[in-house]
Amino acid sequence: MRSASLPVFPWDTLAEVTATARAHEGGIVDLSVGTPVDAVAPVIRDALAAASSAPGYPTTHGTAALRESVVAALQRRYGITGLTPAAVLPVIGTKELIAWLPTLLGLGAGDTVVVPELAYPTYEVGALMAGTAIVRADSLTQLGPSVPALIYLNSPSNPTGKVLGVDHLRKVVQWARERGVLVASDECYLGLGWDAAPVSVLHPDVCDGDHTGLLAVHSLSKTSSLAGYRAGFVTGDPAVVGELLAVRKHAGMMVPTPIQAAMVAALDDDAHEQDQRQRYARRREALLPALLSAGFTVDHSEAGLYLWATRGEPCRETVAWLAQRGILVAPGEFYGPRGASHVRVALTATDERVTAAVQRLG
Secondary structure, eight states: OGGGGSOOOGGGGGHHHHHHHHTSTTOOEEOSSOOOOSOOOHHHHHHHHHTOOOOSOOOTTOOHHHHHHHHHHHHHHHOOOSOOGGGEEEESOHHHHHHHHHHHTTOOTTOEEEEOSSOOHHHHHHHHHHTOEEEEOSSGGGGTTOOOSEEEEESSOTTTOOOOOHHHHHHHHHHHHHHTOEEEEEOTTTTOBSSSOOOOTTSHHHHTTOOTTEEEEEESTTTSSOGGGTOEEEEEOHHHHHHHHHHHHHHTOOOOHHHHHHHHHHHHOHHHHHHHHHHHHHHHHHHHHHHHHTTOEEESOSBSSEEEEEOSSOHHHHHHHHHTTTEEOEEGGGGOGGGTTEEEEESOSOHHHHHHHHHHHO
8 A cells, every 4th residue: 555655644643742732721722733723814715705606627727817926926025037827837735736746747766856854744755655765955965976856945944944045045056957956945935034034946046037947836825824725836947837737637636716716816915915924923923932931942943934942852752741731833853853852833823822822831
């Protein structure tokens, strides 16, 4: 069975500490998975409803309106230039794309996928499903003379919140192009910079306006609270996007028409995105000092939706300590061996629940 070749689904290992946290007299404060909790903006919900009579099949490539909105939003919000609507492809949530990307690209035995040393687990799962080798590396020198097929970047990082600078990104792009290596940059948290300004791999300061060999993966799950809509997209090198489109047509990987209409509304409206950003900023401003006062050290965490915290002990002990206080977090070991003494604390809880966590930490 295919599942036997995959790791244990990490969240399934939290059943006991989840029960402990739920038993707290004030109820659980769930800062583990990072699922959005705030209401979807009315402008998005109205667009979804208006498009709800959609009896026909959607196209895999998405509507022209959606692809044009993506191009406009990326330029307006993040300074990305040089994209064309043809080089945009909607996906059924970015986890789906990441899980299937090596397979869609035709990678397999004999190929290598490089993932960050601390990384979103689905990068590794996608490589395992395709049967490729996996290397964890944060620097090019760790790769030596090898020539991988695919390198994942993730800035701001999940789980650490670390931001890769322009110089680092430029070096990766140059190195990859010299060797014909595809770079896939997971930029789901790009709009959530706090103490640093994240930059896309497609930004002209990074790639000089040339998107050859580059993919950028974007999600509306966090910035627009659309995790339940499964609304994401990939863009970049037109040839690579075209290949993904050709394969996905055969596989029936289509974003529903009403969801595409909702995505257009989300991409065209910056006000709701800024409102959501302010909510996360407010929660971060409450949780960060509370963790520090409780004896934690918070590393990186200059951007994104998480605080990467440690008490200098095995992460499962920290998870249990917090669960006794009704707070559930993610063990750092979920994201790689280097996370063995950290926990990931999400900012995705209501203001009331964040206030409860702050009180309990105090």
